[in-house]
Structures are given as structure tokens and as C-alpha cells.
Amino acid sequence: MDGMGWSVAGLVVVGVGAWYVRSRRSEVPCTVDLEMTHDHFHAHVDLKGVEVDPGDEVLVRNAPSRIAFGTTTTFESSAEVKRASWLKRQIVKLTGGTEIHELYEVGFEG
Numbered sequence: 001m002d003g004m005g006w007s008v009a010g011l012v013v014v015g016v017g018a019w020y021v022r023s024r025r026s027e028v029p030c031t032v033d034l035e036m037t038h039d040h041f042h043a044h045v046d047l048k049g050v051e052v053d054p055g056d057e058v059l060v061r062n063a064p065s066r067i068a069f070g071t072t073t074t075f076e077s078s079a080e081v082k083r084a085s086w087l088k089r090q091i092v093k094l095t096g097g098t099e100i101h102e103l104y105e106v107g108f109e110g
Helices: 003-021 086-095 097-104
Strands: 024-036 041-047 057-060 071-083
Touching: 041 057, 041 071
Parallel strands: none
Antiparallel strands: 024 041, 024 071, 057 071
16 A cells, blocks of 8 residues: 555544544533432432433532541532543444443542
8 A cells, every 4th residue: 555545544543533532521510419328328410401421421520539427418519521422422332331331430539
């Protein structure tokens, strides 16, 4: 293949790669509900007016890294929602990642 062929192939790969990683970001208000009691242990985030789709990422701002045992708390905050590109969403759907990733892509960072 000549130099022109490699250049076109490289541009196609770069173009598809850029389409895969392209995303939109938005800041939305949210309510965070945390509970760590004998009966329940959960963290739930309600994004105001936003539906999260496969491949999307959510970063909650100012979330506490820990709460005391026996505590239930609810507070208002904001979250950054990073929308997946159409291509990334299709790949996540195709690979079935929407079910298993829910189990390990959620975490607390201090």
C-alpha cells in the first residue's frame, strides 16, 4: 500500500476513535440519599430530570466519603453527567456491559 492509502486508513481510524470518545457534559442538580444502618446499607442518587443511558458516566460533587454507622442522611448536591457517544453506547449495548458494569463501576472515593 502506498503512502496515500496509509494516510486515508489512519484518518479513518482517528475519525472513528474521535467519534467513539466524543461526549457531551452537563451539570445537573441531584439529591443524594445515604444510609448505613443494621437494616440497610445504600447510596442512592436522584438526578433531577436526567435519565442515564448505557455508557454514560456520572460524577457526584461533594459527596461524603463515609458516614457513621447507624446514620441516614439526605443532601442536595450537583453531578456532572458525561453522555456516551452513539458509537460507544452501541458497543456497550452489544457487549452486554449494561448489566454487569452496574455492579462494579459505582464506588466511593475520598
